[in-house]
Amino acid sequence: MKAAIVTGAAGFIGSHMVDLLLDEGFEVRAIDNLATGRLDNVAHHKGQRRFSFHHVDICDLGAESAVFTGVDHVFHFAGIGDIVPSIERPLEYMRANVTGTLAVLEAARHAGVRKLVYAASSSCYGLAEELPTSETAPIQPEYPYALSKWLGERAALHWAQVYKLPAVSIRMFNVYGPRVRTTGVYGAVFGVFLAQKIHDRPFTVVGDGTQTRDFVFVTDVARAFLAAAVAPISGQVYNVGAGNPQSINRLVELIGGPVVHVPARPGEPRCTWADIRKIQRDLGWKPVVSFEDGVKVMLSQIDYWKDAPLWTPETIQQATRTWFQYLSDRPV
Numbered sequence: 001m002k003a004a005i006v007t008g009a010a011g012f013i014g015s016h017m018v019d020l021l022l023d024e025g026f027e028v029r030a031i032d033n034l035a036t037g038r039l040d041n042v043a044h045h046k047g048q049r050r051f052s053f054h055h056v057d058i059c060d061l062g063a064e065s066a067v068f069t070g071v072d073h074v075f076h077f078a079g080i081g082d083i084v085p086s087i088e089r090p091l092e093y094m095r096a097n098v099t100g101t102l103a104v105l106e107a108a109r110h111a112g113v114r115k116l117v118y119a120a121s122s123s124c125y126g127l128a129e130e131l132p133t134s135e136t137a138p139i140q141p142e143y144p145y146a147l148s149k150w151l152g153e154r155a156a157l158h159w160a161q162v163y164k165l166p167a168v169s170i171r172m173f174n175v176y177g178p179r180v181r182t183t184g185v186y187g188a189v190f191g192v193f194l195a196q197k198i199h200d201r202p203f204t205v206v207g208d209g210t211q212t213r214d215f216v217f218v219t220d221v222a223r224a225f226l227a228a229a230v231a232p233i234s235g236q237v238y239n240v241g242a243g244n245p246q247s248i249n250r251l252v253e254l255i256g257g258p259v260v261h262v263p264a265r266p267g268e269p270r271c272t273w274a275d276i277r278k279i280q281r282d283l284g285w286k287p288v289v290s291f292e293d294g295v296k297v298m299l300s301q302i303d304y305w306k307d308a309p310l311w312t313p314e315t316i317q318q319a320t321r322t323w324f325q326y327l328s329d330r331p332v
Helices: 012-023 083-088 090-111 144-162 189-198 218-230 248-255 277-283 291-300 313-319 321-327
Strands: 003-007 027-032 051-055 073-076 115-121 167-172 174-176 203-206 215-217 236-240 259-262
Touching: 003 012, 012 027, 012 073, 012 218, 073 090, 073 218, 083 090, 083 144, 083 321, 090 115, 090 144, 115 144, 115 218, 144 167, 167 218, 174 218, 189 203, 189 248, 189 291, 203 248, 215 218, 215 291, 218 236, 218 277, 236 277, 248 291, 259 313, 313 321
Parallel strands: 003 027, 003 073, 027 051, 073 115, 115 167, 167 236, 174 215, 203 259
Antiparallel strands: none
């Protein structure tokens, strides 16, 4: 039986990775400090013989961490996200996303794991001019979160180069699906819109809503990580998206409801669009969940967001004040 560690296992994407690995017959050791993750996301695995949960902060992992003993694969999702908090608390983001990654890399290296797959972010491309955006596009992070995730990627690839720790980085585009985060921080559009939907409030559409995002369903993302883990490759970077950008107005149309507009924000691209030819060629991966079907799944589980923060134009303006303060009128 193969053993796998999932860091950030109680989070949105990490919990779906746990689901897939258990379905595929792995022993899964889940690590999470529950700062943003939710035990409810993995509660359905409680009591399973092949599942164990470890309440650990990755920054506190030792190089000889016992939980890594005998592990074949490490899927590293742990970290903190969102734009505004990263601008306000950059050191916190560097600690979690960079120092934490270094701790995971060292534990994996000393345990002799067969492959580490790092959860990177397409935010490293910034305001990408190359559309669709390939893995060779310029790196230009717009805020500390994006920088911290890219630095974590560089560390993972450096460990692959210097220490021969097999590692692959997956640059995720706009991941959505059941269990998408419901924290008190203003962030992912699905969490915002579904809470508004369940409370019969208008959707707070940024700008005119014609901006497009490369939404990719979370189970497709988990499959990409597993494909990268079992393939005989190392030191590679792969984009993971649907390769089929959708407008925010299309999302509103599918969910259904009234709209109110809030100001467009600096540092946000008009379009995110993954060039996924490399991962299709190397790993044989492709997305299988259509945007329409994915939204239907979200709506079928809408009760999950009944206790999520309910955002209004006024609270969004207050929450994004730092965003405008630091990202507006910057020198090019």
